[in-house]
Amino acid sequence: MARIVNLRIWRGDSTTGGLKDVSVEVNEGEVVLDAIHRVQATQMGDLAVRWNCKAGKCGSCSMEINGKPRLACMTRMSSFEEGETVTVTPLRAFPVIKDLVTDVSFNYKKAMEIPSYQPPADLKAGEARMQQVDVERSQEFRKCIECFLCQDTCHVIRDHEENKKSFAGPRFFIRIAELDMHPLDILKNRKQTAQEEHGLGMCNITKCCTEVCPEHIRITDNAIIPMKERVVDVKYDPVRWLGSKIRKREGII
Amino acid sequence: MSNLERHSYDVVVIGAGGAGLRAAVEAREAGLSVAIICKSLFGKAHTVMAEGGAAASMGNVNDNDNWMVHFRDTMRGGKFLNHFRMAELHAKESPDRIWELEMWGALFDRTSEGKISQRNFGGHEYPRLAHVGDRTGLELIRTMQQRIVALQQNDARDFGDAESHLKVFAEVTITDILKENGKVSGVYGYRRENGEDVLFEAPAVIIATGGVGKTFKITSNSWEGTGDGHALALKAGANLVDMEFLQFHPTGMVWPPSVRGILVTESVRGEGGILTNSNGERFMFKYIPDVFKDKYADNEEEADRWYLDQDNNRRPPELLPRDEVARAINSEVKAGRGTEHGGVFLDVSKRLSAEVIKKRLPSMWHQFFELAGVDITKEAMEVGPTCHYVMGGVEVEPDTAAAIGVPGLFAAGEVAGGMHGSNRLGGNSLSDLLVFGRRAGMGAIAYLKNNGANPVSEGAIKAATAKIAAPFTREGGENSYSLHAELQEITHNLVGIIRTGKELEEAIEKIAAIRVRSANVSVSGGRLFNPGFHLAFDLDNMLLVAESTAKSALRRQESRGGHTRDDFPSMDSKWRQVNHISSFDGTQINVREQGLPAIPKELFDLFDVHELEKYMTPEEIAKGGSN
Numbered sequence: 027m028a029r030i031v032n033l034r035i036w037r038g039d040s041t042t043g044g045l046k047d048v049s050v051e052v053n054e055g056e057v058v059l060d061a062i063h064r065v066q067a068t069q070m071g072d073l074a075v076r077w078n079c080k081a082g083k084c085g086s087c088s089m090e091i092n093g094k095p096r097l098a099c100m101t102r103m104s105s106f107e108e109g110e111t112v113t114v115t116p117l118r119a120f121p122v123i124k125d126l127v128t129d130v131s132f133n134y135k136k137a138m139e140i141p142s143y144q145p146p147a148d149l150k151a152g153e154a155r156m157q158q159v160d161v162e163r164s165q166e167f168r169k170c171i172e173c174f175l176c177q178d179t180c181h182v183i184r185d186h187e188e189n190k191k192s193f194a195g196p197r198f199f200i201r202i203a204e205l206d207m208h209p210l211d212i213l214k215n216r217k218q219t220a221q222e223e224h225g226l227g228m229c230n231i232t233k234c235c236t237e238v239c240p241e242h243i244r245i246t247d248n249a250i251i252p253m254k255e256r257v258v259d260v261k262y263d264p265v266r267w268l269g270s271k272i273r274k275r276e277g278i279i
Numbered sequence: 280m281s282n283l284e285r286h287s288y289d290v291v292v293i294g295a296g297g298a299g300l301r302a303a304v305e306a307r308e309a310g311l312s313v314a315i316i317c318k319s320l321f322g323k324a325h326t327v328m329a330e331g332g333a334a335a336s337m338g339n340v341n342d343n344d345n346w347m348v349h350f351r352d353t354m355r356g357g358k359f360l361n362h363f364r365m366a367e368l369h370a371k372e373s374p375d376r377i378w379e380l381e382m383w384g385a386l387f388d389r390t391s392e393g394k395i396s397q398r399n400f401g402g403h404e405y406p407r408l409a410h411v412g413d414r415t416g417l418e419l420i421r422t423m424q425q426r427i428v429a430l431q432q433n434d435a436r437d438f439g440d441a442e443s444h445l446k447v448f449a450e451v452t453i454t455d456i457l458k459e460n461g462k463v464s465g466v467y468g469y470r471r472e473n474g475e476d477v478l479f480e481a482p483a484v485i486i487a488t489g490g491v492g493k494t495f496k497i498t499s500n501s502w503e504g505t506g507d508g509h510a511l512a513l514k515a516g517a518n519l520v521d522m523e524f525l526q527f528h529p530t531g532m533v534w535p536p537s538v539r540g541i542l543v544t545e546s547v548r549g550e551g552g553i554l555t556n557s558n559g560e561r562f563m564f565k566y567i568p569d570v571f572k573d574k575y576a577d578n579e580e581e582a583d584r585w586y587l588d589q590d591n592n593r594r595p596p597e598l599l600p601r602d603e604v605a606r607a608i609n610s611e612v613k614a615g616r617g618t619e620h621g622g623v624f625l626d627v628s629k630r631l632s633a634e635v636i637k638k639r640l641p642s643m644w645h646q647f648f649e650l651a652g653v654d655i656t657k658e659a660m661e662v663g664p665t666c667h668y669v670m671g672g673v674e675v676e677p678d679t680a681a682a683i684g685v686p687g688l689f690a691a692g693e694v695a696g697g698m699h700g701s702n703r704l705g706g707n708s709l710s711d712l713l714v715f716g717r718r719a720g721m722g723a724i725a726y727l728k729n730n731g732a733n734p735v736s737e738g739a740i741k742a743a744t745a746k747i748a749a750p751f752t753r754e755g756g757e758n759s760y761s762l763h764a765e766l767q768e769i770t771h772n773l774v775g776i777i778r779t780g781k782e783l784e785e786a787i788e789k790i791a792a793i794r795v796r797s798a799n800v801s802v803s804g805g806r807l808f809n810p811g812f813h814l815a816f817d818l819d820n821m822l823l824v825a826e827s828t829a830k831s832a833l834r835r836q837e838s839r840g841g842h843t844r845d846d847f848p849s850m851d852s853k854w855r856q857v858n859h860i861s862s863f864d865g866t867q868i869n870v871r872e873q874g875l876p877a878i879p880k881e882l883f884d885l886f887d888v889h890e891l892e893k894y895m896t897p898e899e900i901a902k903g904g905s906n
Contacts, residue, residue: 039807053535054536055651057537066811067761067764071802071809071810072803072805072809072811073810074810076319077501078323078327078502078503079325081328082642082646082649082650083414084319084323084327084501086319086320102650124808134321137428138432138435143383143425145382145384151378151381151382152374152375154378154382155392157393158388158396161388165386165411165412168386168411171417172322208386211384
């Protein structure tokens with residue numbers, strides 16, 4: 027059953043902009059991205075929006091819907107009240123390029139700063155042996171679709187541009203955790219560098235990132251808190267610190 | 280243009296999906312400077328949507344598997360229209376490509392021995408697909424993306440600048456492949472972000488732009504699948520081969536309408552999902568073609584036993600190659616035995632526990648629960664065919680991925696043709712893009728040993744600039760969104776899963792009429808991130824691809840794989856000897872016949888001659904291979 031819905035869409039660029047009201051037809055089962063596409067095809071041919079898969083797998087259509095960081099392709103129109111105006115705005119933590127499209131290059135710069143996976147030098151292709159139970163911890167973090175909603179919602183950078191330089195953000199804390207927990211990675215001190223170089227210590231575990239994650243990755247509980255605990259342990263206990271070095275090489279930790 | 284943004288590289292890769300990134304890694308590791316151009320953000324390419332896995336005969340689950348079995352399965356799946364050499368290279372090299380990903384940090388699901396686990400899939404004789412749940416494509420693209428970053432970190436260490444020798448140009452559309460003196464000299468396009476032109480000078484260009492699904496109304500493809508590489512290659516003087524073959528994946532979502540076409544992975548059937556019609560009948564038993572009768576169970580008891588004992592039972596017919604299953608579903612719906620929304624039922628809830636389903640098919644559970652309100656651990660899914668993959672593509676030299684007819688141009692992945700014949704097996708695309716992505720990189724490396732920089736002329740720049748500016752100079756012209764919708768309606772109705780000569784003729788006329796109108800597309804707004812402007816160029820590409828498909832389909836008077844003619848319903852050995860070659864003369868697509876390369880004796884001898892008799896003419900059989 028088609029109905030008419032009021033959308034309030036932020037339109038503008040890096041210098042100026044504002045909310046524009048528009049009415050659009052919406053059909054059964056449709057999501058916010060469908061409504062935006064209909065506006066684009068019928069009323070605003072140059073309305074800028076990013077999207078790709080339309081199935082919650084690529085993380086392109088990130089925006090703020092009624093103020094909440096969401097994927098437009100996974101937010102059903104039926105989740106709003108009859109007659110409710112749906113407000114769509116660009117991600118607030120990143121600079122606007124145009125309309126709903128923001129400059130997310132911050133994230134790609136941070137990705138470049140995380141040391142890559144390092145397998146043992148003597149490991150030959152095809153000879154890796156890992157148990158399912160051991161890869162599952164890292165696999166949870168590799169579900170990340172890089173929608174950057176966690177980055178957008180994180181208080182440390184959402185309203186504090188000045189923190190961006192020294193803070194990698196939740197997406198990259200799970201990247202570090204993923205490598206740290208990888209059964210074959212041999213690079214040492216990943217937790218310490220997370221703390222010292224990537225701003226892990228600035229996180230005050232409010233779990234906002236976990237709440238907005240469309241992949242339901244338990245960012246805070248499974249990545250950030252375990253790393254924080256370990257960092258504290260090794261910082262204050264030299265014996266544990268030494269032990270962790272040895273165990274890591276043997277694939278225990 | 281005095282302020283034109285200009286770059287110069289050894290190699291430019293158009294497309295940042297699996298094939299493009301693998302090609303870029305190969306070229307950079309050989310010391311070349313490489314630009315990677317993507318239409319979207321880095322890491323969002325359509326490879327991310329691949330779910331089931333990557334086929335490679337590692338033999339981790341069943342040690343009877345080897346490259347020869349994989350080769351045979353691939354040729355059978357493609358109904359022997361595959362380029363034998365591509366199928367051979369693919370089968371031989373895919374295990375190494377998977378293991379290599381593991382060395383770069385990929386974390387595949389494991390067997391109890393700790394090796395990479397492998398799952399069953401349609402048309403594959405043994406469990407063969409390396410996978411990570413049902414998000415294998417994401418793992419693959421993220422691993423490649425992180426490999427690119429690792430190489431950039433090496434460059435930062437060695438040269439002080441991470442992007443000195445390998446740079447990703449995100450959100451750039453290429454509108455022209457440039458040539459000077461008959462050879463590739465670079466590419467020209469615009470930045471989507473601000474609409475400004477950009478020139479890349481490079482003597483070697485690798486096209487890895489993926490597919491053409493957006494030409495169709497119901498598709499599993501994202502907005503990017505607009506046949507850009509197919510059209511760029513045609514305009515540069517390359518050929519497309521066998522564009523009539525399109526894969527309609529049997530299981531796309533059918534309800535609600537907004538998600539129609541979104542993929543439901545074949546793993547659902549690989550893990551034991553069964554297909555039933557509205558009468559509750561498990562209908563696939565009725566649709567086992569003669570060529571597959573000895574490999575597929577013809578009764579439910581045997582099919583069910585196969586899940587427990589694969590050595591002594593034949594496979595369930597739900598695991599027939601995709602073309603067979605898609606046609607069967609189409610027939611059931613046409614016969615009035617479809618679901619309320621025009622699909623059939625796919626049910627995995629009766630065979631697996633809720634816990635196992637959520638573990639092995641997590642994104643399917645998520646997708647149905649969130650988008651359709653269906654809990655697949657308790658109820659059946661409604662599914663129907665969706666345009667998924669194009670087997671046809673740029674005609675290439677198998678070993679080097681060099682585009683035939685254009686020195687310096689290479690193509691790999693979905694945009695290249697030949698590998699999959701008339702129908703691709705599930706799981707063979709992820710392995711294809713790794714194997715041939717690497718080979719395209721190697722091809723470019725070898726080419727550059729004898730070919731240096733080939734400067735772009737001012738005349739070429741001027742023409743390319745004018746082309747991009749054109750839509751803004753027109754006023755009151757047609758809207759690209761409505762022309763695109765009209766094209767999708769034509770392809771859906773007249774060039775779809777079941778075709779007739781009369782309808783194809785009608786389609787060719789109608790596509791030509793839209794081409795005429797598309798020359799008059801005008802754009803509202805400015806150059807800053809303007810989707811209407813972007814679609815104007817995508818539309819031009821889709822029109823060329825659709826014309827090539829319709830014209831090739833009209834000529835092929837038989838039914839084979841991803842090409843079904845209602846007026847020529849059977850497969851004909853004579854047609855197996857023919858490839859259709861599309862070329863572009865500046866005004867229209869011309870299609871001609873070309874003999875299929877003959878299979879050499881050592882590959883011919885891998886098959887039982889009685890099986891080959893089903894596909895080949897008696898003369899071919901008597902010859903017994905080409906040497």
